[in-house]
Amino acid sequence: MKNLFKFNVKTLVATAIGAALFFVLSKVTVPSPVPNTYICLQYGVQAFIAVLFGPIAGFLSGFIGHVLSDLSYGSIWISWELATGIFGLLMGLVSAKIKIADGIFTGKDIALFNIAQVIAHAFVWIVIAAVGDVVIYAEPANKVFLQGVVAAAANIVTTAIIGTLLCLVYAKAKPKKGSLQKED
Numbered sequence: 001m002k003n004l005f006k007f008n009v010k011t012l013v014a015t016a017i018g019a020a021l022f023f024v025l026s027k028v029t030v031p032s033p034v035p036n037t038y039i040c041l042q043y044g045v046q047a048f049i050a051v052l053f054g055p056i057a058g059f060l061s062g063f064i065g066h067v068l069s070d071l072s073y074g075s076i077w078i079s080w081e082l083a084t085g086i087f088g089l090l091m092g093l094v095s096a097k098i099k100i101a102d103g104i105f106t107g108k109d110i111a112l113f114n115i116a117q118v119i120a121h122a123f124v125w126i127v128i129a130a131v132g133d134v135v136i137y138a139e140p141a142n143k144v145f146l147q148g149v150v151a152a153a154a155n156i157v158t159t160a161i162i163g164t165l166l167c168l169v170y171a172k173a174k175p176k177k178g179s180l181q182k183e184d
Contacts, residue, residue: 002021004054004055004092004093004095004096005039005054005056006054006056006057008072010053011053011054011056012152014049014053014057014061015050015053015056015057015060015061015064016060017049017059018045018046018049018053018058018060018062018065018088019060019061019062019064019065019068020065021042021045021049021061022042022045022046022061022064022065022068022069022084023068023069023072023090024043024061024063025040025041025045026040026042026066027069027071028040028041029159031058031152032150032151033150034146034147034150035147036147036153037147037150037154038151038153038156039106039152039154039158040158041085041158041162042161043121043155043158043159043162043163044061044158044160044161044164044165045053045105045162045163045164046058046061046065046084046088046091046160046164047087047088047091047113047159047163048166048167048170049061049088050062050088050089050090050091050092050094050095050173051091051092051094051098051100051102051113051163051167052094052100052170053092054092054093055088055089055090055091055092055093056092057088057092058087058088058089058090058091058092059086059088059089059092059105060085060088060147061086061088062084062085062087062088062184063081063082063084063085063088065084066081066084066085067079068145072095077133077137078102078128078132078133078136079128079129079131079132079133079136079137080133081129082128082129082132082179083132085122086120086123086124086130086153087120087124087142088130089156090116090119090120090123090124091116091117094112094113094116097109097112098112098113098167099173100167100170100174100176101174102176103171103172103173103174103175103176104171104176105167105168105171106172109167110164110167110168113164113167114159114160114164115157117159117160117163118156118160118168119149121152121155121156121159122152122168122177123174124152125147125148125149125151125152126145126148126154127148127150128150129144129147129148129151130144130145130147130148131148133183138183142146
């Protein structure tokens with residue numbers, strides 16, 4: 001099993017690109033019927049970065065991108081930024097089982113990716129973000145748990161579509177090991 005928690009130049013570059021993409025995509029949202037809760041595109045990209053580059057890049061790209069996004073609106077909401085980072089971390093752990101870096105993303109990998117993202121989104125938005133809002137900000141539990149459920153549902157759908165498509169396209173474009181032959 002590869003070392004999932006290595007930090008090198010590749011991880012640093014993936015983190016920077018992932019955070020920048022997260023920030024830019026965070027500006028493209030659709031409001032949900034629940035106040036302060038949006039349908040977002042950036043979590044599919046974050047999941048792709050995490051599966052391709054591992055849990056450190058997954059955590060940092062989401063956490064940094066979310067902090068930058070919230071700062072552009074005036075203040076951070078640490079329970080949600082941590083939830084975003086933990087989502088990336090959890091998806092990065094899946095990279096040990098998915099060999100997308102080798103150009104492999106099979107039906108089994110699609111299922112694993114999507115089962116993992118459903119569990120990760122449910123956990124981070126319904127537990128981490130919502131409980132964090134109650135504990136840190138003394139927000140009403142019924143309000144934040146509703147926000148968490150709606151955010152989890154929206155992010156599950158967008159990650160299933162965008163994240164899966166990014167993984168499929170990357171795997172198709174990446175030459176398989178041993179597929180290239182030396183010309184004479």
